[in-house]
Amino acid sequence: MVGEHSVMPVTVPRLDKAELPTLERFREVNATFPKTAEVLAHKRQGGKVFGWLCTYVPEEIIHAAGALPVRITGYSQETELEDGNAYLYINNCSFSRSCLQMGLRGEYDFLDGVVAGSTCDGARRLFDLWHYYIKTPFHHVLTVPRKYTEKAHALYYQQVVQFKQHLEEFLGIQITDDELRHSIEVYNESRALLRSLYELRKQDTPPITGAETMEVLDASFRMPKELFNQWLNDLLDELEAQDRAHKARARLMVVGSVMNNPEFIRSIEAQGGLVVTDELCTSTRYWSDPVVLDGDKSPLEAISRRYLNNFPCARMVPSDGRFGRILELARDYRVDGVVSQIIRYCVTYAHDLPLLRDKLKAQGIPMLALDVEYGTSGSGQIQTRVQAFLEMLEARKKG
Amino acid sequence: MTTSEKPGGKISAIVRACRLISRMNQANPEVPKSDALYYQMLANYYTRLLNAREEGKFIAAHTVFFPSEILYAMDIVPMHTETTTWMMALFLGEQAEILAAGAELGLAPEICSPHRGLAGAFALGALPRPDVMLWSNLICDNTAKSGELIMELNDCPGFFLDHPFQRSEAEEKYLISELEDMISFLEEKSGQKMDWDKLSEIVAGMDRQMELFREIGELRKAVPSPFHIRGFLQLLTTDYLCPGQPEATEYLQALRDELAEMVRQGKGAVSPERFRLMTLFVPPMYLMGFLEKMSQEYGAVSVVEPLFTRWAEGRLDPSKPLASVAKKASLIPERRSMYGPLGEEALKDITTCAEQYRVDGAVYWAFMGCRHTCATIRLFKDILNEIDVPMLVIDCDIVDPTINPQEEIREKLEQFFELLEDR
Numbered sequence: 001m002v003g004e005h006s007v008m009p010v011t012v013p014r015l016d017k018a019e020l021p022t023l024e025r026f027r028e029v030n031a032t033f034p035k036t037a038e039v040l041a042h043k044r045q046g047g048k049v050f051g052w053l054c055t056y057v058p059e060e061i062i063h064a065a066g067a068l069p070v071r072i073t074g075y076s077q078e079t080e081l082e083d084g085n086a087y088l089y090i091n092n093c094s095f096s097r098s099c100l101q102m103g104l105r106g107e108y109d110f111l112d113g114v115v116a117g118s119t120c121d122g123a124r125r126l127f128d129l130w131h132y133y134i135k136t137p138f139h140h141v142l143t144v145p146r147k148y149t150e151k152a153h154a155l156y157y158q159q160v161v162q163f164k165q166h167l168e169e170f171l172g173i174q175i176t177d178d179e180l181r182h183s184i185e186v187y188n189e190s191r192a193l194l195r196s197l198y199e200l201r202k203q204d205t206p207p208i209t210g211a212e213t214m215e216v217l218d219a220s221f222r223m224p225k226e227l228f229n230q231w232l233n234d235l236l237d238e239l240e241a242q243d244r245a246h247k248a249r250a251r252l253m254v255v256g257s258v259m260n261n262p263e264f265i266r267s268i269e270a271q272g273g274l275v276v277t278d279e280l281c282t283s284t285r286y287w288s289d290p291v292v293l294d295g296d297k298s299p300l301e302a303i304s305r306r307y308l309n310n311f312p313c314a315r316m317v318p319s320d321g322r323f324g325r326i327l328e329l330a331r332d333y334r335v336d337g338v339v340s341q342i343i344r345y346c347v348t349y350a351h352d353l354p355l356l357r358d359k360l361k362a363q364g365i366p367m368l369a370l371d372v373e374y375g376t377s378g379s380g381q382i383q384t385r386v387q388a389f390l391e392m393l394e395a396r397k398k399g
Numbered sequence: 400m401t402t403s404e405k406p407g408g409k410i411s412a413i414v415r416a417c418r419l420i421s422r423m424n425q426a427n428p429e430v431p432k433s434d435a436l437y438y439q440m441l442a443n444y445y446t447r448l449l450n451a452r453e454e455g456k457f458i459a460a461h462t463v464f465f466p467s468e469i470l471y472a473m474d475i476v477p478m479h480t481e482t483t484t485w486m487m488a489l490f491l492g493e494q495a496e497i498l499a500a501g502a503e504l505g506l507a508p509e510i511c512s513p514h515r516g517l518a519g520a521f522a523l524g525a526l527p528r529p530d531v532m533l534w535s536n537l538i539c540d541n542t543a544k545s546g547e548l549i550m551e552l553n554d555c556p557g558f559f560l561d562h563p564f565q566r567s568e569a570e571e572k573y574l575i576s577e578l579e580d581m582i583s584f585l586e587e588k589s590g591q592k593m594d595w596d597k598l599s600e601i602v603a604g605m606d607r608q609m610e611l612f613r614e615i616g617e618l619r620k621a622v623p624s625p626f627h628i629r630g631f632l633q634l635l636t637t638d639y640l641c642p643g644q645p646e647a648t649e650y651l652q653a654l655r656d657e658l659a660e661m662v663r664q665g666k667g668a669v670s671p672e673r674f675r676l677m678t679l680f681v682p683p684m685y686l687m688g689f690l691e692k693m694s695q696e697y698g699a700v701s702v703v704e705p706l707f708t709r710w711a712e713g714r715l716d717p718s719k720p721l722a723s724v725a726k727k728a729s730l731i732p733e734r735r736s737m738y739g740p741l742g743e744e745a746l747k748d749i750t751t752c753a754e755q756y757r758v759d760g761a762v763y764w765a766f767m768g769c770r771h772t773c774a775t776i777r778l779f780k781d782i783l784n785e786i787d788v789p790m791l792v793i794d795c796d797i798v799d800p801t802i803n804p805q806e807e808i809r810e811k812l813e814q815f816f817e818l819l820e821d822r
């Protein structure tokens with residue numbers, strides 16, 4: 001074990017404001033979330049805002065209804081969760097407790113609706129209690145099958161149709177195919193832009209850090225997509241115009257539970273490891289697969305297929321789908337090691353851990369498994385373990 | 400991980416313990432006949448499992464709430480995974496060893512202990528190796544995620560049965576198609592055919608058992624209530640292990656008759672009956688003897704367990720066996736508040752139970768590995784509070800005694816009884 005004294009000095013500083021002005025704008029969105037200027041402006045114009053709870057909720061449908069979808073997340077740093085603990089008990093993941101606490105404290109009081117999927121115990125109970133205690137006017141939960149069979153697709157499609165109908169009834173509107181097609185375009189553009197951003201991370205010395213990327217990702221589900229796309233285009237231009245190059249002691253990939261605190265990644269990068277890719281429901285699992293509109297498929301069918309077939313969460317069976325995608329990312333981004341961060345009581349990911357470790361080991365990729373709380377910024381103990389992991393990776397490289 | 404035991408070592412110890420208890424019960428005229436029948440049923444279940452290999456039988460391990468009616472109809476020997484861990488804790492007290500083995504596999508302590516223990520027991524080679532693993536998402540993420548590691552540890556194939564979350568016609572159809580796929584899988588792997596007539600018979604047996612469960616529930620409304628605390632676990636395991644089996648019907652009938660007779664005579668499980676309790680979730684298995692004693696000592700009797708022993712209204716139709724197996728999944732007591740969106744129906748059921756059973760207080764056994772049930776603690780407390788029924792919460796683990804020592808539990812219960820007394 002390596003002592004605290006050997007922690008390397010910060011090698012990836014927070015950037016200078018003038019360097020990437022667009023990143024500053026994304027930061028502003030994150031700093032003011034949930035009541036961001038964009039959300040408030042949308043409400044002022046009489047627009048509806050719907051919170052969604054899981055990547056299996058098809059956002060395009062909310063968007064096509066003319067409403068603003070925002071992702072419900074918790075506090076972006078570790079916080080005392082008195083209310084969350086009291087209502088969800090201490091053995092539900094701190095993500096769901098954190099979200100519930102924000103809801104109970106009125107921080108999401110602007111929401112017109114909440115939409116969830118039957119994805120995991122933590123999320124479904126969060127939805128139950130939200131419904132009972134917070135009483136947002138519209139609430140809907142989709143049954144999300146855990147398989148990819150044609151029958152599972154048929155069931156999920158039926159759920160997507162029902163969700164659309166329920167939303168139409170609530171809003172007193174009809175969502176047309178053309179509106180859905182337009183929303184698919186907007187969302188696919190966003191996905192393509194994020195892919196371009198990730199492509200930059202494949203470079204030997206990427207121009208953007210993992211922590212900065214997380215800041216962009218966080219903003220992606222907290223603001224109108226059209227505006228996000230515009231800003232991300234600007235950011236890509238700024239990155240191209242700059243001469244940024246991040247060297248690393250090791251190229252890392254972060255996998256596991258939901259996470260949206262860039263400080264956690266910054267704490268890893270401060271020690272010289274560069275996070276070049278990630279497998280999180282707030283990162284690649286959120287954006288990497290587009291909706292494919294082809295020939296005879298209706299836009300709703302295309303949406304439904306994409307969401308069930310999307311980069312799998314640990315809830316899906318068999319887990320090989322998820323493991324295969326992780327290995328693919330590890331290869332494409334040439335990672336030296338994987339950091340698994342699993343929120344305590346996030347058992348879907350915890351069950352996968354021994355199997356994932358074996359799969360990575362078979363490919364010669366070491367893994368550091370960290371138990372964390374949602375919102376962690378990387379405590380001293382985590383830093384020590386990361387440091388030891390980086391040293392081990394360096395020693396391996398030297399051979 | 401080293402293989403320390405001969406396969407089935409733990410199972411033969413369970414069989415020995417059950418046989419012994421059953422024989423002792425038979426010899427003791429004070430012990431009701433149903434008790435002996437119950438232990439005989441357990442002994443038979445585990446004997447079938449123990450001898451399966453030698454008899455060339457096909458073994459299917461499966462998670463809780465799995466339709467093992469199908470396995471019985473195909474002459475496949477079932478191995479109920481969670482219950483087997485409970486039994487190891489209850490009869491052998493060997494939870495420390497198997498939990499340590501689970502930890503060595505890399506399973507986090509937050510994972511439900513019956514699953515950690517089971518994986519550990521397999522890794523130790525202490526259980527017979529199943530030919531297939533069957534698992535499902537009814538009822539939680541632990542059941543949904545436990546199968547693949549068991550498959551790997553036993554190098555066996557498996558089938559995941561995907562239970563839809565809500566109850567629409569489309570979801571019902573999906574579940575039936577999942578059952579059909581599972582039958583095809585089992586036919587292919589075992590080389591045995593589904594016997595549809597036998598399945599119809601088993602469904603008829605299950606329908607009868609559901610009626611008996613409901614009758615037993617009704618009898619427990621009596622003041623004083625005739626049902627003892629250990630009976631709760633017996634009811635649970637009867638359905639978990641032997642659904643639709645004649646020996647389960649025989650046990651339930653005997654129990655129903657005994658309870659009816661006690662009610663007729665105005666006899667209670669405890670005397671005098673001072674506190675009528677609602678039990679939420681399951682008390683630790685290894686504490687059964689201790690709780691039984693406390694129950695007698697304080698005149699406290701569990702009269703209803705809405706999460707586990709209250710079957711929903713509805714009948715099964717033997718002429719539609721597969722649809723009935725699917726329907727049973729929607730009638731099981733656990734389905735109301737443990738799976739599917741938590742609706743008004745589930746909440747209403749808690750307060751209705753409290754009123755109908757004239758409950759003085761509720762005890763919620765907060766099993767730390769069971770996240771989704773603990774998420775209802777506050778909600779149930781609030782709704783019970785509205786009808787002036789206090790609720791005690793006890794943190795525990797259903798198989799691991801290190802989480803909350805017996806003395807602490809005793810203290811909490813005593814304080815709660817005092818509070819009830821003062822009201």
Ligand code: SF4
Binds near residue numbers: 120258
């Ligand atoms: S996947 Fe894990 S972290 Fe996310 S809501 Fe479910 S239990 Fe919580």
Ligand code: SF4
Binds near residue numbers: 513538
């Ligand atoms: S005890 Fe809870 S977590 Fe464990 S299998 Fe049962 S329902 Fe799942």
